Amino acid sequence: MITRDRKVRLSVKAIVIRDGRLLLMRAKDRWGTYYLLPGGGQKNGETLHDALRRECLEETGVAAGPLRPRYIRDYVGKNHEFARWDKDFHQVEIMFLCRYEGKKRTARRPDVRQTGAVWMPLERLAKIRLYPSILKKLIGPAGRLSGPVYLGDVN
Numbered sequence: 001m002i003t004r005d006r007k008v009r010l011s012v013k014a015i016v017i018r019d020g021r022l023l024l025m026r027a028k029d030r031w032g033t034y035y036l037l038p039g040g041g042q043k044n045g046e047t048l049h050d051a052l053r054r055e056c057l058e059e060t061g062v063a064a065g066p067l068r069p070r071y072i073r074d075y076v077g078k079n080h081e082f083a084r085w086d087k088d089f090h091q092v093e094i095m096f097l098c099r100y101e102g103k104k105r106t107a108r109r110p111d112v113r114q115t116g117a118v119w120m121p122l123e124r125l126a127k128i129r130l131y132p133s134i135l136k137k138l139i140g141p142a143g144r145l146s147g148p149v150y151l152g153d154v155n
Contacts, residue, residue: 012052013039013095014064015071017143021119023100024130025059028115034129035120037095038062052096060117063101071095073132073151080155097145131155 014037016023024035040055042048049066056064073093077086120128123141130136134154138147 007090009089009091010042011040011091011093012042012048012055013037013093014052014056014066014098015095015139015145016056016062016064016098016100017122017139018100018119020123020143021121022125022139022143023056023060023062023064024118024120025114026116026118027113029113032129033115034131035118036131037135038064038117039093039095048094048096052098056098057104059114061103062117063104064098065101066096066098068097069094070097070145070149071135071138071147071151072149073134074153075132075155076153079153082155 014023016038023038025038027034027036038056038059039052040059042051046054052066053064056062071093072095075089075091075093077083077089080086122139122143125136125139125141132151132155134151139145
């Protein structure tokens with residue numbers, strides 16, 4: 001049975017590694033600067049690959065070519081540090097390994113808290129506030145993308 005219930009959001013994220021650096025979206029909240037993989041919600045009628053290309057371009061100006069899904073995670077807000085604000089939020093994220101296809105001149109549409117996009121050296125991942133934080137271990141300084149495909153409900 002198909003339902004029109006929008007209680008679970010589907011999101012795609014790009015893992016773009018180039019020259020020992022990971023493409024990240026930089027954002028700021030009351031606790032300071034944090035980083036996320038570029039990406040966002042899939043729109044009705046949009047494929048996962050199309051959503052990923054659009055979101056990465058909007059947030060970073062980088063054209064990303066999806067290769068394959070690498071990690072899938074649930075984020076059930078009530079189970080994490082931001083439960084006070086996210087208690088009713090549930091998102092499923094599919095993180096795709098992507099190839100860098102160049103920088104595009106486009107009108108960027110950053111997210112509300114976004115302050116920029118950066119190419120973060122892989123050896124610095126352990127020292128930054130990155131969400132989900134498990135990516136620090138899974139990607140690591142060598143950029144090898146270890147671990148299982150399904151990560152569970154992690155932050």
